[in-house]
Amino acid sequence: MFHLITIEDKVRIPPNQFNNEIQTIEDEIEKKYSNKVVIDGGLFIALYDILGTGDAYVYSGDGGSHLLVRCRLVVFKPFVGEILEGFIKKSTRDYMQLSLGFFDDIQVLALDLPTQSFYHDEEKLWYWDWNDNQLFFEDRGRVRFKIDTVEWNDAVSQPAPRPKSATPVNQMDASTLQEHNKRIKEEEEYLKNQKSPMVLKVSMRESGLGMVSWWTQAEGGEAADDDEQPPEDENNNDDDDLNGSHDNNENENENEEELDEDLTEDE
Amino acid sequence: MKIISNKYDELITNYEVLNLLKHKRKIKGQALLNEFVSSVVGYLETTPAAKQTDEIVKETKELCKQNKLTKAETLQIINLAPTTEVEIHLIVEEAVERLDPVAFTDDVRFTMEKDLNLQTTTTTTTPPTENGNV
Numbered sequence: 001m002f003h004l005i006t007i008e009d010k011v012r013i014p015p016n017q018f019n020n021e022i023q024t025i026e027d028e029i030e031k032k033y034s035n036k037v038v039i040d041g042g043l044f045i046a047l048y049d050i051l052g053t054g055d056a057y058v059y060s061g062d063g064g065s066h067l068l069v070r071c072r073l074v075v076f077k078p079f080v081g082e083i084l085e086g087f088i089k090k091s092t093r094d095y096m097q098l099s100l101g102f103f104d105d106i107q108v109l110a111l112d113l114p115t116q117s118f119y120h121d122e123e124k125l126w127y128w129d130w131n132d133n134q135l136f137f138e139d140r141g142r143v144r145f146k147i148d149t150v151e152w153n154d155a156v157s158q159p160a161p162r163p164k165s166a167t168p169v170n171q172m173d174a175s176t177l178q179e180h181n182k183r184i185k186e187e188e189e190y191l192k193n194q195k196s197p198m199v200l201k202v203s204m205r206e207s208g209l210g211m212v213s214w215w216t217q218a219e220g221g222e223a224a225d226d227d228e229q230p231p232e233d234e235n236n237n238d239d240d241d242l243n244g245s246h247d248n249n250e251n252e253n254e255n256e257e258e259l260d261e262d263l264t265e266d267e
Numbered sequence: 268m269k270i271i272s273n274k275y276d277e278l279i280t281n282y283e284v285l286n287l288l289k290h291k292r293k294i295k296g297q298a299l300l301n302e303f304v305s306s307v308v309g310y311l312e313t314t315p316a317a318k319q320t321d322e323i324v325k326e327t328k329e330l331c332k333q334n335k336l337t338k339a340e341t342l343q344i345i346n347l348a349p350t351t352e353v354e355i356h357l358i359v360e361e362a363v364e365r366l367d368p369v370a371f372t373d374d375v376r377f378t379m380e381k382d383l384n385l386q387t388t389t390t391t392t393t394p395p396t397e398n399g400n401v
């Protein structure tokens with residue numbers, strides 16, 4: 001999930017921080033990189049350690065010193081095939097969006113949900129149709145998934161800066177106002193079509209993936225969590241299945257394993 | 268900025284990241300940055316990493332080594348702390364041929380829980396591991 005990446009960058013140290021060099025380097029690196037994605041690098045989380053610095057240079061016209069720093073940073077960049085846990089953020093007919101709290105661009109396409117999954121129009125949730133039981137992907141529920149592909153979108157993430165107009169919006173004449181609105185619309189459109197720089201495509205087709213609560217064993221007592229209860233009363237079958245135990249689970253595993261075997265044979 | 272090395276071999280466990288972030292000095296006047304860091308910590312606290320100690324991680328790593336798991340598999344075992352056999356099958360490829368899944372599940376669970384018991388008797392404050400890369 002996380003790994004280390006070594007980078008080299010120039011840092012400027014203002015004169016008033018000369019007695020406090022290391023702390024300034026740390027802060028500058030963190031400010032510059034945290035919460036940003038570098039193509040093929042990943043999402044920077046934090047500075048891990050400083051490996052070394054080069055000589056400090058002073059340029060004419062600038063009182064600060066500039067030095068080259070080599071450091072290691074913690075990045076979030078899961079590898080293909082890695083298993084992660086997160087929660088469901090949004091369910092739509094085409095896909096389900098998952099989140100880790102700090103990273104939201106995780107998508108499961110309908111195709112990659114457990115086989116025989118359907119969309120429930122009234123609940124606006126997906127469910128897995130397993131032995132005539134509707135197992136729901138509950139909103140904000142904890143799910144386990146496998147990374148299929150990591151997609152990098154090498155594009156500008158911000159629209160070009162708008163020229164500053166001297167007149168405020170409420171004093172514009174008709175034509176400038178029209179132009180102004182048009183530009184705002186264009187920008188919104190642009191941002192809407194803009195893809196996030198790192199998108200994870202994940203799947204839940206193997207046994208063990210999907211809602212975590214489906215696979216926890218009843219004996220630990222953990223499985224009896226409240227969030228395991230189906231959200232509505234109409235699915236009484238669910239109750240039996242979810243609270244009922246372990247035998248069912250084992251059957252499920254067997255089923256799934258058979259499924260997997262089928263799949264591999266197909267390949 | 269120049270990327271010097273960007274390989275998958277410098278993996279780091281959730282536990283180490285959590286420790287690093289917890290002991291981090293907050294930068295003044297950077298509300299967004301601090302919020303981001305706390306959201307990462309918030310996520311990691313929901314994972315098994317929150318309950319782990321240096322000893323647990325080391326022992327689990329040793330256990331995986333004995334079973335000849337790859338680096339990536341070891342990392343996932345530590346991060347996810349699997350308690351069921353299904354999870355082992357998910358993480359370890361061709362688990363049946365390479366190890367005894369039932370025994371291994373028990374071993375992992377035992378390792379994770381043993382230190383939990385220890386923790387209650389001896390309260391140990393663990394410093395952040397600086398060089399404990401997997």
